[in-house]
Amino acid sequence: MSLAAHPSRRTPKTEHGSVPWAIVCKKKHVLLQPKARGLLDLPSVSSVKWASAAKRRRPSDNTLPFDPDDDYSVVMANKIFVAYVVADALFIIMGSILLGFSVVVKNTLHNAPSDGAEAARNLLYTRFPLTAGVVNGIFYFITFVFTIPAVTLPTRGWLKLSGYMVTFTALFSLGIGLRIWITTLNTKEAFSPLWNAQTAAVQDLMQTQFQCCGYFNSTSPAFVTDATCSSPAAAALVRGCASQISSFGNTFVDEIFTAVFGMCGICALLVMATACLLKDRKERERFRYIDEKNGLGRTF
Template sequence: MKKLTIVWSFLNLSLLAAGVLCIVSAIIFSQPDHLILALIKTRINFQIIGICLGSTYIAGTLFALPAILSSVESSKLLMMLNWWLVVLASLTLAFGSYVWMFSLQQVSEFFEIWSSQSEIVQQTIQDKFSCCGYFNGTSSGGLTTQLGYCTDTEFAANQTGCSSKITSAQSPGSDYTLENIFTSIYGFEVIIGLFFLATVCVINERNITVRFKRIDEKRGGGGFV
């Protein structure tokens, strides 16, 4: 039982760490200095996702303390903890899948996002990544801002579009960013699942202890050989 409690405590701390990581990431993602992330945030509110997941994870770890410290004869709090973990698993799966589904439609989604951006934002992206327009440097390819790097029309027409840079699988591209985000979120499911199983084992061990205690009491309280 002692080893099981240590494993259970480790998983509880892991869930706490995941909660803190979610909240810290939400704060970092709210900073405006990441161009691609700023585009993604027009469709996905990472601040809400991070704070929502982080606060529910931390709430679960705090509730786990009185649950594990409760009387061996009663496992109600541990059962309630497992129901809470089921809610956390469902919420985590929903958010992770939402980000994943968005990542599957990046090219079309970002064209709409690109088209809705101001000239300042488009120029900043074009200057930073040395590209013009979205698909290419023509008006039909999404070039609406002929400033900075793309001031010259003839020069811009011969440049590659910014879509490949925006949706790149290399940092800081959206594919790289989104893959890391939803992979991390899905990774939290492993912690939640293991914590659920560990709690089930603790409940089972407590039931066994209570059962043998009652049998011992019926035998006169002498204990088992």
């Protein structure tokens, strides 16, 4: 028995008002075992799940195997909206990490190192686009502010604007990640002038840390006398620091740019969540327009 065959059936009642038949009849779904007085789980217009007193499936002719005069409860739990909020939270967390890392490194970059590994890291940091990282981190926060009205308001304008801003922020992060990755292509050659510019104390720390003498070898440039390189004869038997520092630097920098690319992945996730939420809101607007055109609660 189809809905069209019974025009006298009126719109089902709920605790939150009437549910239009346009929503009820949008898709065929399995009718589940009810809880108290029946339950209508409405995560979105595009995925309506009915739970009623009936225990059988809706027939293929789109009949409704329950009495529309019964009362039903409505639970609004939009899964698309929840996914967007989660992605937005991850987005601002990534922005906080990026901004905090860039600011902390800029402030501690020229501190006296305590060991050779810290000295090497500080020299590697000098090749990082830290100022761009600070600017990008600020863009994360600005974009997050624009997502707040996008979340709280049912319109799509703010949501579209925030989507464009997320895309721009993601491209900015991608550029930073690529810039850091490029530094790994010539670490050995690029680190040489940095080594030469350091004091004997800093070179001593790195020689002790990596068990090496000089940079390319013990004479190019000349090694610093310490426990590892106690004499020219002993230093000649020890390889230079270039290979060890290059290996250390590439491993360290790999972790950094991988983390930045991961931030781009979070941005992509938020862009997809934005697109899904836009589609969901567009469907809601379409059904709202249909209801306004036909009259909410109008009988069929």
